[in-house]
Amino acid sequence: MEEHNKELSKKDVEELVIETLKTIYDPEIPVDIYEMGLIYEIKIDDEFNVQIDMTLTSPSCPVAESLPEEVRQKVDDMWSVKSAKVELVWEPTWGKEMMSEEALLELGMM
Secondary structure, three states: OHHHHHHOOHHHHHHHHHHHHOOOEOOOOOOEOOOOOOEEEEEEOOOOEEEEEEOOOOOOOOOOOHHHHHHHHHHHOOOOOOEEEEEEOOOOOOOHHHOOHHHHHHOOOO
């Protein structure tokens, strides 16, 4: 693992993390969590430890317990990441204006 990381930049790892995030879906919405705008920030340190600040569509979301852990596990399992931590945040409050154009089209909101 260490050998691979020497060739990667933080930007490379961030792009790989985003690719992974785009494979994770809220079970009630047919759009991935990245395009939904649920990922607020991805921070990567020099050792490729990843900190993700994310939110949910609402505090009462049925996957409030499982979705952040799924995100942490999938990112933590990446060969290019040393460790992953997910922080669930509620500020700013999520709204549909945070969704990508692709997500809005997919959900028929444009």
